[in-house]
Amino acid sequence: MTLVRWSPLRDLATEIFDLQREINKMFDRFFRGFEEEEEVRISTWSPRVDISETDDEYIVRAEIPGVSKDDVKVTIRDNVLTISGEKKQEKETKNENFHRIERVYGSFTRSFTLPGAVKVDKVEAKFKDGVLTIKLPKVEEAKTKEIEVKVG
Amino acid sequence: MRRDRSIIKNEKSLRTYITPPADLYETPDAYILYIDLPGVTKENLNIKVVDNSLIVQGKFELSLPKDSDTMFSELAKGEYRREFVLAGDVDRNKIDAKLVNGVLILTLGKKEESKEIEIKIE
Known part of the structure; x- marks a missing residue:
């Protein structure tokens, strides 16, 4: 057995990472097939999304108020859908003449792995x-096919 | 009369609404209010001034195909509502509203007599 200097902080850190890994695994199991690329997310805020699936298509809805059409980018690469853009603050706060600021600003990115191939x-x-x-x-090919099995 | 109204108010408050985030700025001439209301169209938006408060209410309708499975559901569904108490210097006749990219921009003009004037020192 080797002697290792005890470091409470390091122990805590490994414990937190273990816990995080466990939680991630749990979520991965839950959203299997349509999982989010966690490592891509470095932005300070991410828009909320709804994703639904019909027999023919996937529908993604994202709430990005206050962003103009030209500031939104949608890309698909290797079956990964990425929504990115920037929400700019309408008013300069130079004079600090604000009473309240509750809305979020800045750039955002969100990526999703598509569960099946899509017509790009x-x-x-x-x-x-x-x-x-x-x-x-x-x-x-990605559409669900129903095959009727006749029991003779 | 007053009692009756308070009852109505209480009944209304039983409904749950989504509280949209808002920014409020002040300039020498006006207050400017930005409220995030994604998905709300001009037709589904209602802005009114009752007594001393400004009430903003908007509906967000999602039309989904009938036979669809939901995979992610993070969007708030329902009705937005936010109430603001107006400062005494707001001129009720000078309220402008604009809806741009899901953001409501309200400009509340100040009363002429309550505007800031700089007094020159002779």
């Missing part, structure tokens, strides 16, 4: 009233 050239993105809607049509 047919992806539709719309931005209206601060809500970004992305429709990703599924590739034929």
Whole structure:
């Protein structure tokens, strides 16, 4: 047995990492197939999203109020959908003449691994009233097929 | 009369609303209010001044295809509502509203007599 200097902080850190790994695993199991790329997230805020699936497509909705159409970027690379952009503060706070600031500002990125292949050239993105809607049509093979089994 | 109204007010408050975040700035001529209301259209937005308060209420409707499975559900669903008490120097007739990219921008003009004037020293 080797002697190791006891460091309470290091022990605590490993414990926290273990716990984090456990929690991540739990979430991974929960969102299997549509998991978020945790390591890509370095931004200070991330928009809230809704993702739903129909037989033909995936629909992603993100709330990004206060961002203009030109400041939003949607990309798909290696089956990873990324929404990024920047929310700029409308008013300069030079004079510090504010009473309250509750809204968040800054750049954001959010990435999602798509559970199946999508027709990249047919992806539709719309931005209206601060809500970004992305429709990703599924590739034929990725659609769920129902096969009827006849029991003879 | 007053009692009746308070009852109505209480009944209304039983509903739960989403509280949208807001920024409030002050300039010498006006107060400027920014409220994040993603998904709210002009038609679904209601802004009114009752007594001393400014009430902003808006609906957000999501139209999803019937046979869809939800994978992520983080968006707040329901109705937005926020009430602000107006400062005494707000001119009720000088309230402007604009809705840009899901953000409501309200400009509340100040009363002429309560504007800041600089007095020159002779």
